[in-house]
Amino acid sequence: MAKMTLEDLRNLREQKKKDMSKRDSAGKDVRIIIGMGTCGIAAGAKRTLDAFIEELDAQNLENVAVTQTGCMGLCYVEPTIEVIVPGMPSVIYGNVDEDTARRIVNKHLIKKEMVNDHVFDRPAADIIKDGGK
């Protein structure tokens, strides 16, 4: 890189700060937990995980921590994920493919509305309109 001016340095700092902030758990109040058991991975959880990370980056959401967990026990609707947003009930979504992942980011995380047709277990599917489809 060529020698920097003051402005170059400031721009670089802003950009790198964003990268570094992804390492901190502080300030990350939203969590997406992806079931990465054997069943989940076989059903494509890895692609789902990638889709989440790319979409979160595209939408500039910095307060979200994406972590993995083992099998959640809903092997019939893998990949399954859990989304925890403050002020909303924690929700477990099933059959989350890449498109659904992007929908969850845009609808659940940004608009704070549940993606009803992928709710299977929590909150109970029968109390959600169109739940579990």
Add this chain to the structure above:
Amino acid sequence: MPKRNYVLVCGGTGCESSKADQIFRNLKIACTEQGIADEVQVVKTGCFGFCEQGPIVKVLPEETFYVKVTPEDAEEIITEHLVKGRKVSRLEYDTKGSTKNAKVDDIQFYQKQFRIVLRNCGVIDPENIDEYIARDGYAAIEKVLFEMTPDDVIGELKKAQLRGRGGAGFPTWLKWSFTKDVVESEKYVVCNADEGDPGAYMDRSTLEGDPHSILEAMTIAGRTCGASKGYIYIRAEYPLAIKRLKIAMQQAREYGLLGENILGSDFSFDIEIRLGAGAFVCGEETALLASIEGERGMPRPRPPFPAVKGVWNKPTVINNVETWANIPVIILKGGDWFSKIGTEDSKGTKVFALTGKISNSGLVEVPMGTTLREIIYDIGGGIANGKKFKAVQTGGPSGGVITADYLDTPIDYGTLTSLGSMMGSGGMIIMDEDDCIVDVTKFYLGFSVEESCGKCSPCRIGGRSLYNILDRITKGEGEMADIGRMKEIGLAMKKASLCGLGQTAPNPILSTLNYFEDEYLAHIKDKRCPAGTCKELISFHILADKCIGCTACARKCPTGAITGERRKVHRIDPDLCIKCGVCLETCKFDAVFVR
């Protein structure tokens, strides 16, 4: 592709020697094999400080803290934790009592610490300038170049009341202003990285973990005092620190943060590394300056002080690594912020290297005014193996001991001096009941005698005489007059020696004579070593009622000093015994004892 997880591996010298580099490479290989190399970043950072538990691997953002990791564990961490989301619980740090640890904040070792100097150690990759910049790196030099005058900078340091961390505690702002006020076209900035106290590694870890903070601070001093060149004097025994400094300097030059016209301003500054050959006396500033010039490393009388006549006889600001590391933070957060931390006498924090008989050896940074009890028991986890605390040695070969009676004294420059020790650079060696105070003192004196440059006679002759007396005492050949003799020689050395080395070399004796005179008397009068360490004064015996005649000790004894029939009581022949202690270690029935 953006990263989802970060795996930080400690790259300090301690963990590197426990194969951290191999762990780092294995983690990367495992990531590639699992196809997650583009979404998981493996970073090698500086020292985490918790050296007792090293090598340490930390996974972010979930902050999982893995300890005592081996290269073989790397694959499991990746395949289980990073791929399947199952933490490798056998490697997680056990916080005792609470559930298996979750986060770093839960670890008691870190709870009382406050990190200014070590702010980036274990957080950033020290070989990547971008990560330093992301943590507000080089923001202080921006401010100094474009928003502050030299007087503003000195004003902030004055408000901060920062004192030199090398040992003597001279106010940093005053030092800088002396150099600034000299009218001279050529001035220099020097970083004293010649850390040589036994058991001290604060500066090494800072350089290894955050080299850019030192470069930035030196550049700030250059701007403030009107210098355009800096030297980092570092001992050649610190290869990793030197390597990382060189990488950092290269990167800073490429970015235009060192060299001509920094950030497009009219200010130019560059830094050169000078390697020392590991002579302790070169940590003394005038000896250090002589060594930079290529002369033999020997001190000269002061004044003139280096601030006025330093390297190449030009005005020179010389500070130690830890002092430098504080500077950028003070500029960014302000002197008022800094002076709120610490005590009336000493502001800010201090880094200590905890070693010796302590459960958690490691590097800790605490606010000034923290008590020894908090450092040793809360952070350090107390004495290893359930032994009894005896004393803590601070200030290395220039310092003294502090006993259990003073554990609740808040630590700062003033209190340590009044207890007959000193802050020194920050080595803290914990001693337990098995350590003989006379023997430990002899060790420190031996160190000072070895390292004396020999230029002035009080240090050269006085040090040797003191050492000889101590040696006699540990051999049971001491006499009562030795106590007075040691005090007399010690006080003369303090007054007449040319530099700090000789002036402080008697401190370990004077301090231990003050607190542990009984132990000296036991050696001199009773010819007895209470701790059972001094070989000439102890003898090994077998208790007849405990010995079952298993012959284990006799078979291990290297000199055949132990005799006895099977199932009969054995005995040790004192003429053949070389007091190696193998029988004591071998006996399973506590039949061997030391007298």
